[in-house]
Amino acid sequence: MPHLSKSRPYHHGDLRASLLAAAEQTLREKGVGSLSLRELAREVGVSHAAPGRHFKDKQALLNALALAGYDRLGRLLEAADDAELPLEPRLAALARAYLGFAVDNAELLELMYARKHEPGASEQMVAAVERTVGSLARVIADAQRRGEVVAGDPEDLNLVAGAALHGVAAFAAGGMLTPEAALAGVDTLVHHLLHGLKPR
Amino acid sequence: MPHLSKSRPYHHGDLRASLLAAAEQTLREKGVGSLSLRELAREVGVSHAAPGRHFKDKQALLNALALAGYDRLGRLLEAADDAELPLEPRLAALARAYLGFAVDNAELLELMYARKHEPGASEQMVAAVERTVGSLARVIADAQRRGEVVAGDPEDLNLVAGAALHGVAAFAAGGMLTPEAALAGVDTLVHHLLHGLKPR
DNA sequence: ACCTGAACACCGTTCAAGT
């Protein structure tokens, strides 16, 4: 599918965005392993050296991809959060949103996660991660204020809830859980998380 | 550091094992990204084509690495499990063992996890994963039998506990949690998991 | 049975030169 029918302009217009879009598609369809800058350049119809103008590195492109992912996930979680809801359904809604993202963007999530906060963690990235984590923290903090959650260091509570959520998302993204099983399990997961595994 | 001082024998002896050992060291020191078959061959002192005799693929080597990882983790968990203990300390011990492994083998764990059960999941791999998961399942099943854990589908309970454990391990391996913070948080994590986030 | 050497088709990255 050559983009060359007429006379493709020398300047692409928005090469950076095109590269990111193509990269995300490849990521989704073929995985990180099959992501090559040269191939991307070919798909977008530019020389193999052109990407270098917009991303100093292959890693830089991956970071940009991860950053965009955190942005989307952050917005998604904020949209899914309804502060009016009681704790249990509120948390379940958040969990469902996160799980949905994990299922729909498994490869991207892996990438986002791998970019942890390595040496190259830009402020932007840190901010995007904070935003994502913030949604959960808000739910817990609100609930704690309302007495719906035990007293104690909020960090500890965030850790338990965050770990459980991240764990299922990872299972779902990794294919150890079918998407259906994951989504079906959300309610009981949240229930057990709130009520504990021990009998009351 | 040439291994060639005298006359290195034409046959290496145990090339497969040497390659795996070198690979694990590189993995630990420089990450998966810097793992190349050719470099491995150089380190071990054989031609770049030699690894091909023992691993049909680079992926095959990675799978072997992951398999060995699951084996070690499985044994580690079994060793850490003490059926005499009451539920809470028993689970905490398991969690500590898993976390320790995650901290000491962060890159390997990522690899193990990425090898999920993709198309190429050998029976060996599946068995190794089952073994790892089995330790947790046993704890939950025992506790349920003793009435220390709520009734209900054991799968659901395993999922919550497994997700929480995997979550912290992933946080620790990914560097979002310092090793100290992770280990320090184990007890309260297990406590919250068992007693629930809601007040009783 | 196990390993080598050469060959092939790819990479990422850099840099002068073009538009």
Next chain:
DNA sequence: ACCTGAACACCGTTCAAGT
């Protein structure tokens, strides 16, 4: 300011040939 083309130093994989 943005892109190209050639060049460099790497890859993984294959396959005849050597031991």
